[in-house]
Amino acid sequence: MRYAIYFSPPGSDPLTETASRWLGRNAFSGEGFDDYESFADLTEEPRRYGFHATLKAPFELAEGRHESELVEAFSAFAASHAAFDIPEIVIGSLGPFFALVPATLHQPLQDFTADVVRHFEPFRAPLSERDIARRKPETLSESQRANLHRWGYPYVMDDFRFHMTLTGPVSEARRQEMADILAETFSGFIHRPLTISGLGLFVEKERGEAFTVHSWQPLAASNTKDVRNG
Template identity: 65%
Template sequence: MRYAIYFTPAKDDAMTRKASRWLGRDAFSCNHYQDHRDYAEITADPRRYGFHATLKAPFELSDNTSEGELLAAFEAFCAKQQVFDIPKLVIGSLGPFFALVPEGTHQPLQEFAAEVVDYFEPLRAPLSEHDIARRKPQNLTERQRQNLSRWGYPHVMEDFRFHMTLTGPVGEDRRDEMADVLSTEFSDFTDRPLTISGLSLFIEPARGDDFKIHTWLPLAAPGPTDMKE
């Protein structure tokens, strides 16, 4: 069993519904869809993980941690976090992959992501040699290798980039087409803010299984305008 802490909008959010139908699977309900079967091969990789943005990458629990303790920590963390907005979301790319990404670096988001990584780190089991090799450390920067060793994932802290993956790798000959398709499909959600309103605890029952949402919780700490005088 592996767990992950991801951002995803709530179950009935319009973005969740749109992205689930685009990818072909809903990580909340585990329902499958055929709306975009012409792109099923391109969306196969993100379909397995479900629509999300990685904060704490998939991990196994340490020997002295139970699922109940993880869930309690997850509840406690969400209860003390405030809702905030990413100012502007756009269709972007990370190498050959397309994703929904912030228009630029947003420091509150970077700090929030770093806090997630740090908070849940004591509950994570060390990576196996196989998992380390799977990350191809020879292709990482020195800082990313240090992240992999320290945090179990290379793309954290200064190397974190928020992204909600929409495709697997897309060949050069299809990139313009895919950019146009995604711009149309997700036009209701781009060029406007994205509210970070909650977090999901995802599970992978066995290696290679589809990830599914175990628990979604709202960020529940009161903001400045909610505080009483």
């Protein structure tokens, strides 16, 4: 069993519905869709993970830790943090992958994600040598390699970039077509704020299986300052 702490809008959110139909699966309900079957080859990889942004990457529980403790800590963390907005999201790319990304770096989001990574680190079992090798550390930057060994994932802290993956690798020949299709599909959500309203605890029961939502908790603390201005 592996766990992950992801950002996802609530299961009933229109963005969740649109993205689930695009990817072909809803991680909340497990329901499959064939609305965009012609692009199923490009959405196969993100479909398994469900629509999300990685905050704490998938991990096995550390020795002596139990799921009930993780669930309790997850609920308490969400209750102690306030919701906030990313000022604007757009269709962007990370190498050959397309994703929903912030239009510009948003420091409150960076700080929040770093807090998630640190807070849940005591629950994470050390990576196996196989898991480390799978990340191809020889291709990572020095800071990313340090992150991999310290936090179990290369793309955290200063190397973190928020993204909600929409495709696997897209060939150069198809990139403009895909950019246009995604812009149309997500036209109701891009170039406007995205509220980080809650967190999802996702689970993978066996390696290689689809991730599903174990629970979703709203960020429920009162917001006493305008986090958009830091």
